[in-house]
Amino acid sequence: MTPDAPHPQPIIKGADWVLTDDHGPGAPTGIYGVECMVCEARSPLFDDDAKPVAVWTVQHTAQHPEHDLFLARAEKHWRVVRRRHEDENPPPPQRPVLAFLDRAFGPAFVGLMCLFTALTGYFISLN
Structure with a gap:
């Protein structure tokens, strides 16, 4: 590209951004919880471990035998960062x-x- 040539415009403006998992300090790899589909009771949320949620569902069903259907949720943190352009940081x-x-x-x-x-x-x- 010559110095006088205009810079090409991105076709998709979102191409300058990248969606990534957030692995920063304090960010859990997963957040787990369930909701009873019969009474809408919700378990506490647990970071990085689904086992306490599973225990909660069994205990809830033991207390209410007809409550045996749950909506399980697993959440994670995402972060949008600016894409590093190859021409700005060329590989060695x-x-x-x-x-x-x-x-x-x-x-x-x-x-x-x-x-x-x-x-x-x-x-x-x-x-």
Whole structure:
């Protein structure tokens, strides 16, 4: 693109934004709760653990045997962040020779290590 050429406009303006799971400090991976579909009683919400909610449903049904249908909910935090443009933060240049060696000999090295480990076990069992 020449310096005088206009910058292309995004086709979808939302393309500058990305929706992600929020893994920030204090953000749980999941929030769990249930609601009884008969009486609309609700369990407390629990972070990162569905087991207390399951226990609540069993206890609720034990107290009210006809209440045996529940709506389970699992919630998570999402965050919308600005998309990082590749032209703003270009990836570091990759050296082609090192990339080839990594692709070619990485799996071979792992295979050889597995073979040596198996042979070591075999030789130990011979004694």
